Amino acid sequence: MYHKHRERLLQQLAESRTAAVIPTASHKVRNHDCEYRFRPSSDFWYLTGFSEPESVLVLLPDGIASDEEDSKEIKSVLFLRERNPQVETWTGRRLGLELAPDSLGVDEARNIDELWTALPLLLKGYERIMYRSGLEEEFDREINGVVKRLRGLARGGIMPPIELVDTATSLHELRLFKTDEELALMRRGAEITAEAHRAAMSTCQPGMNEYEIDALLEYTFRRRGSTGAAYTSIVAGGENACVLHYVENNSPLQDGELLLIDAGAEVDYYATDVTRTFPINGQFNEEQRAIYELVLEAEQAGIDTARPGVEHKAIHKAALGVLVRGLLRLGLLEGTEESVHEDQSFRRFFMHGTSHWLGLDVHDCGAYTVAESSRQLEPGMVFTVEPGIYIDADDESVEARWRGIGVRIEDDVLITPEGNEVLTAGIPRSVQEVEDACKSGALETMV
Ligand SMILES: [Mn+2]
Structure with a gap:
């Protein structure tokens, strides 16, 4: 079901030369050092069926070439937490990078720690970036930084994105x-x-x-x-x-x-x-x-x-x-x-x-x-x-x-x-x- 949702959105994104960056929600503090039970953001869940925090889905309708020969084009990249047995003992089990592609049907899994260095390269050449701003200030700031870096590439002949488009335009219409x-x-x-x-x-x-x-x-x-x-x-x-x-x-x-x-x-x-x-x-x-x-x-x-x-x-x-x-x-x-x-x-x-x-x-x-x-x-x-x-x-x-x-x-x-x-x-x-x-x-x- 989530795979189908991704496919449908990718089709629409392809028509408008748009890449999408869909983060999940962040942990919310209840009081002092206690958090509410984690609940993924609805947009992220709709496209992944993945309920771990600290994950971001990137959709790239043009695809990127895979490292491996004759493997399929990569259009969906999920950034998520690396497995870490010591930490997992305290805060819970993680799916990890290895199992994510088979388990969730995404084309590629990458370490969430590499998100901000990887993103400018992945988004390079897209006219639009679908991203909902106003939810997480820190994420907004980082996205702005990515856009700025992409503008810096303009002299090299790579067109920077001309628009940030909200998820309301097509993703929310699909969800309706x-x-x-x-x-x-x-x-x-x-x-x-x-x-x-x-x-x-x-x-x-x-x-x-x-x-x-x-x-x-x-x-x-x-x-x-x-x-x-x-x-x-x-x-x-x-x-x-x-x-x-x-x-x-x-x-x-x-x-x-x-x-x-x-x-x-x-x-x-x-x-x-x-x-x-x-x-x-x-x-x-x-x-x-x-x-x-x-x-x-x-x-x-x-x-x-x-x-x-x-x-x-x-x-x-x-x-x-x-x-x-x-x-x-x-x-x-x-x-x-x-x-x-x-x-x-x-x-x-x-x-x-x-x-x-x-x-x-x-x-x-x-x-x-x-x-x-x-x-x-x-x-x-x-x-x-x-x-x-x-x-x-x-x-x-x-x-x-x-x-x-x-x-x-x-x-x-x-x-x-x-x-x-x-x-x-x-x-x-x-x-x-x-x-x-x-x-x-x-x-x-x-x-
Ligand atoms: Mn009601």
Whole structure:
């Protein structure tokens, strides 16, 4: 799969006389001398499937001649760490230069320590260099140094690069369209995420704490072989649901309130992004149910809109239309449909977008607009549909019975040639399904 991704990008690079330099992420310090678990950069992972730090992929569409006779042209060079048994005892095993070509399918492996001396020679003669700046200052500086050295060769008749091009131009466009192999990983993520949300619904009881549910989600993700949560899980009981990026996850869960969970598994670094909202005691009250059913109707309208040829923004428009009509019907908004859209008074209750691309990054890459208009949906695109209603606990402009209710429902949708497929359809969603899932025994899901 990663080999195919490289081949596809190399084809595009060849057309524009571009070489690519794609570094992985660097270690991130958590505190003092402790680091977060390493996570490769998504661009690098997409092209290599290699998860060691301190590695850089260089793609050279013109190829370089190999030292060995009658061997193939070298178009992909992976710079990585040399094996070192003493160091590996402390910091972990390394693939090493010898095994990398066979194991990863790259044409050549070189020592990462030689990167900056080798790079000017490798990039010599290319008109453009694809590189995403702004991520690592030190790397940016070194790349600038390489470009400067290449300019120095101009007098010798070697044209220096005329442009640094961002990965957004072609690499991110490739990443936007998921292949069957990528979709298999995303389906696996959806399965694991379904199990985690079901476990949360069936286990949750009044008197528990948000952190217990957070731990249960993480446990379910990890025990099924996922790398863990694709992003920091939001486990928000009661009015905490009205804080959109609530991640403290440390409040007691109260009888009679809702629990909003925004959490998804990451499988081979592909993200799932799902939100469910359910009653802590297993039974919606009248107001909660009214809001829930309205958000569900809006989500369904968004999903029903999604098919090839439709603009991406139409999803938001469809969901928003349902929400506005519903909020007027419930008396939570005043005026007419037109006046509410005009004065944007819905923003008090629905202040975020309805959909974003999904893939290796939870807010995945790919342009949302093309030639200044919203992009048309095409088969292979995956995105979320996630409307919500959040009524502030202190909002005295609405009746007390509505206050503190926060509901979001979010699923992951794939555009198919015929329409769409909800990848996360296996997760309880209707009022009935959710209440049933809350009633099912807690322990059976733990085995
Ligand atoms: Mn989302």
